[in-house]
Amino acid sequence: xxxxxxxxxxxxxxxxxxxxxxxxxxxxxxxxxxxxxxxxxxxxxxxxxxxxxxxxxxxxxxxxxxxxxxxxxxxxxxxxxxxxxxxxxxxxxxxxxxxxxxxxxxxxxxxxxxxxxxxxxxxxxxxxxxxxxxxxxxxxxxxxxxxxxxxxxxxxxxxxxxxxxxxxxxxxxxxxxxxxxxxxxxxxxxxxxxxxxxxxxxxxxxxxxxxxxxxxxxxxxxxxxxxxxxxxxxxxxxxxxxxxxxxxxxxxxxxxxxxxxxxxxxxxxxxxxxxxxxxxxxxxxxxxxxxxxxxxxxxxxxxxxxxxxxxxxxxxxxxxxxxxxxxx
Numbered sequence: 001x002x003x004x005x006x007x008x009x010x011x012x013x014x015x016x017x018x019x020x021x022x023x024x025x026x027x028x029x030x031x032x033x034x035x036x037x038x039x040x041x042x043x044x045x046x047x048x049x050x051x052x053x054x055x056x057x058x059x060x061x062x063x064x065x066x067x068x069x070x071x072x073x074x075x076x077x078x079x080x081x082x083x084x085x086x087x088x089x090x091x092x093x094x095x096x097x098x099x100x101x102x103x104x105x106x107x108x109x110x111x112x113x114x115x116x117x118x119x120x121x122x123x124x125x126x127x128x129x130x131x132x133x134x135x136x137x138x139x140x141x142x143x144x145x146x147x148x149x150x151x152x153x154x155x156x157x158x159x160x161x162x163x164x165x166x167x168x169x170x171x172x173x174x175x176x177x178x179x180x181x182x183x184x185x186x187x188x189x190x191x192x193x194x195x196x197x198x199x200x201x202x203x204x205x206x207x208x209x210x211x212x213x214x215x216x217x218x219x220x221x222x223x224x225x226x227x228x229x230x231x232x233x234x235x236x237x238x239x240x241x242x243x244x245x246x247x248x249x250x251x252x253x254x255x256x257x258x259x260x261x262x263x264x265x266x267x268x269x270x271x272x273x274x275x276x277x278x279x280x281x282x283x284x285x286x287x288x289x290x291x292x293x294x295x296x297x298x299x300x301x302x303x304x305x306x307x308x309x310x311x312x313x314x315x316x317x318x319x320x321x322x323x324x325x326x327x328x
Contacts, residue, residue, distance in 0.1 A: 059183025068104025075104030095214025120199030219252030
């Protein structure tokens with residue numbers, strides 16, 4: 001405990017030093033997307049790690065929060081919203097274990113300890129088999145002091161989350177699809193094995209006809225680091241079969257059915273291209289062109305999107321058509 005406390009103090013000191021050169025972005029503004037349903041939009045600032053989108057449902061006694069972001073300003077927006085509504089947070093849902101969707105769990109659970117977390121079990125394998133080594137790599141990078149101040153801040157936060165991951169473990173494990181009533185709200189909770197991770201959770205709210213997809217939909221590109229492409233494509237087909245009027249991605253703006261159809265078609269074409277011998281720049285350019293309307297107001301030929309799309313083609317080709325952490 002003494003060593004852990006000392007490490008925390010050193011990290012806090014480094015965070016304070018880095019903060020001089022890395023000002024926090026403005027907190028996200030909560031948006032109404034349907035009656036008793038709100039979006040806290042994520043972001044992907046330059047030289048920072050991203051925050052995923054958060055969706056908040058109003059229940060009978062409090063708020064249900066799906067995904068909690070990475071940064072303190074994102075989770076503070078969630079906590080401030082609960083205070084403004086004068087309602088407790090009664091439940092959390094994590095679409096998956098990626099830290100840009102789950103790092104806020106700890107602060108929220110400290111404020112609302114009775115809030116149960118609904119999520120899959122995939123995080124348990126990460127905690128056991130992957131994070132010890134990844135923490136060591138991240139710490140070595142931080143100790144080098146060579147990265148942008150904002151990125152170093154983010155890595156320090158990620159290290160702390162991975163060292164103390166209890167708040168990411170499910171109180172209610174989602175291992176199959178079915179209807180659940182959470183704080184009086186009827187949700188169709190879907191389990192997608194071997195997709196964006198080896199166990200994704202997405203939900204459909206029949207009352208508002210809003211689906212919340214987590215990282216099964218991401219912009220400016222599909223985030224394929226831990227992806228199993230076949231399962232991801234299956235999950236997109238299942239979302240399409242749901243009678244949603246709006247779907248909220250893990251990253252990017254809310255979509256209607258037509259926009260979702262554009263995304264699904266582009267995803268299939270892009271992953272088909274990655275599985276072929278086509279030059280990666282062609283695969284990336286086709287993705288960027290096909291999704292330009294979805295990424296607005298970004299430039300239609302956004303160079304960052306093209307660069308990321310090329311990198312993910314390399315990743316898929318180096319790992320047999322899947323992401324590095326595909327467990328299937």
